[in-house]
Amino acid sequence: DSGVTQTPKHLITATGQRVTLRCSPRSGDLSVYWYQQSLDQGLQFLIHYYNGEERAKGNILERFSAQQFPDLHSELNLSSLELGDSALYFCASSVGSRDRNEQFFGPGTRLTVL
C-alpha cells in the first residue's frame, strides 16, 4: 500500500459525459501528478500540481482539467468523453517539487467509456 488513494476504482460512462476522478496523496506529500495508461499510448504524464499550484502540463487534452485543493487532494475532470478516453488513470504523489523525489502511485481508476 503506497498510501495514495484514488476513487472510484472503476467508472463506466457514456460518450459525451463528464466524470471526476479523485486522488488523496500520502500524508505530507505536496506534489500530485496525474498519468494516463492506455494500450495504444502507454503511460503518459498529464499534469503536475504542487501545493495547490499547477506546475507542469504534459499531454493533457483541453477537455481535461485538474485542480489541487487546500487539503492537498486533487481531482481530475474529464469532459465530453470519447471512446478513446478509456484508460487507467493514476495519480502519484511525492514529498516536494524536487526532481529526485520518488513518486508513489495510487491503485488507479479504470475508466470505461461506452
Place this chain on the structure above:
Amino acid sequence: AQSVTQLGSHVSVSEGALVLLRCNYSSSVPPYLFWYVQYPNQGLQLLLKYTTGATLVKGINGFEAEFKKSETSFHLTKPSAHMSDAAEYFCAVSHTGRRALTFGSGTRLQVQP
C-alpha cells in the same frame, strides 16, 4: 526532449534463471532513472532509482540496475527469477526541470516453472 526505449515487450525466463530487462534513455541533461513494477490490477511500485553517485543501484526484491552513461543504458537485472517476479516492468526518466516521469513502453516478464 527525453525518451525511454525498452527492448523486448515480452521476456520469458525459467525460475532460477537470470533476469535481464533492457532500458535505454535519451536525455540532453543528466537523467534521473527509475524502474517501476506493475502487478495485475495494481498501481506502480518503485523498484529502484538512480539520481547521482554510485552507478550500481540495488533495489527491492533482489533487483539491481547499473547506470552506464556511455551506453545511455539502465538495464535491470536479478540473478535468480522467482515466480512472484512475473509482472510488467517500466523504466522511466526525469531530470532537473522536468519532474514528471517519462516512461518506456514496458516489458512483461513471464517466469516459467
